[in-house]
Amino acid sequence: MADSQENDQRAQRRANLASLADLGVPVYPHAFRGADPDRDADTVSALVDAHGSTCGADLESAQVRTATAGRILIVRSFGKARFLVISDGRKRIQVYVRKDALSDGDFGVAALLDIGDHVGVEGRLFRTRTDELTVWADRLEFLAKCHLPLPEKWHGLTDVETRYRRRYLDLIVNPGSRAVFEARARVIASIRRFLEDPERGFLEVETPMMQPIAGGALARPFVTHHNAQDMDLYLRIAPELYLKRLVVGGMERVYEINRNFRNEGVSTRHNPEFTMLEFYWAYRDYRDLMTLTERLLETVARDVAPFTRDAVGADGGDPRGSGADDDAAVVFGGRTVSFRGPYPRVKLRQAVGDAAAERLGIPVSESDLRNRGTAAQVAARLGVETVPGHGPGKISLEIFERLCEPAILQPTFVHDFPTEVSPLSKQRDDDPDTVERFELYVAGMELANGFSELNDPVEQRRRFEAQLRDRQGGDLEAHRMDEDYVRALEYGLPPTAGEGVGIDRLVMVLTDSPSIRDVILFPLMRAKS
């Protein structure tokens, strides 16, 4: 037990740390700045960015001095010299440590370094015989100890469970993982830039994550409790009702990028907490949203795609293979997905009817799907289970999810949803069974959901009451009554369009990540004893 444990690499590393302390080296120093008080140390990334393509002769004549720091990832050791590869988490640079270039003390430190330790070095840049950009170190500073061995340098860490549970390790040894999260940050920054462009003028706001009534979506919430107020609260399933209250309050263009929480199963496309962009646009309708969405996603894809192609390694094929010079195209799962607009628009019942007809070999009309009896028959023939409480709208949606959703690869707007499944959307003037609502599908996933907002408080109350009946019928995802929201509508919500965009799924497509867990730094995992 203790013996075999003490014999392991951890003990060896601890012994090296003790030896450093014996040499009088501060083993947990407070900072690294380099010897020159007038200059900050360079990051490894900055060095590589600045000199990654400078040739050796130019480096010799310029005599570029640097102080830089990073984590040791590789050591190649010779008798009186060694090469270290250090990383700042983004990029790597080689450091050449030779006995005759360092003080005895510093070379003694070098001998006690383990892979994973943090070090600071100073020296001049040069290129080796093999043309590798390298710091010729004349000073070496120990910065922090890595007490545990790192995963293998060649295969890295491939076990997905460990990658999710110990993301820090994944980030240390798998550069592609870091690149995914850099891309994620770029996606979000690009969205903010797009919406806040003065031409569009959206204002970022924050609304409650803890809500007394979990509204704005059809989903089961997490419950929590406020002790001092002795009050149950729900983690929000959507910010929608609060954002629309702000529009009532005169904030005509608002958006929020933040977490939603839904008490549902986990899958490659679902994490209980996930990030949504939600935005509201007064005086516009769902057609305007579709156009804006095309521009938004095209812009984001353009901003991020070139970066992901080389950094994430999401280049399994030529993303421009199908369309010439499509800079808004990415490869996802080996197939090219282009975010260049405009996207096809298909009506939900039309899509369902066509798919059902093709599958069954009999005509299925839109009106079949508006009638509960015939819709249920179609579902039964397709093997899609229906619940007695489900109306024709819910049944159509079930069929859509089963038949159509997985088959959609390129961005496609599916629009004109049944009113029954859309309690917050505005009806079409010519068709009260249908609302002005769309969902955007990409690569078999729902990426966005938007609609013209229902702003008639009387109709809103009726919709909530219909939802309450569904709830009494056992539908735990049915919407709850929110009296204050109805009151807000009574003060007058202008004609408004609103939309939610799933950021995690968007990042999945843009970074060619097969699982939502690959794009969330710390995805939910079961506790492991």
Added chain:
RNA sequence: GGGCCGCUAGCUCAGCGGUAGAGCACCUGACUUUUAAUCAGAUGGUCGCUGGUUCGAUCCCAGCGCGGCCCA
């Protein structure tokens, strides 16, 4: 919720009824421009957990745990 697959050294993986192997890492030695450095040698394991079958189980069986993929 169901089906299939996986869990063996720090990491990546072999092994599959007779008391456990490789590569990398680690340790010792050689080596002052290497880059999966090289060369020589040595160390390291409750084979996910619990039970069963067996003279004997990492291996077969059952249950459980965690994860992956597919389906609902």
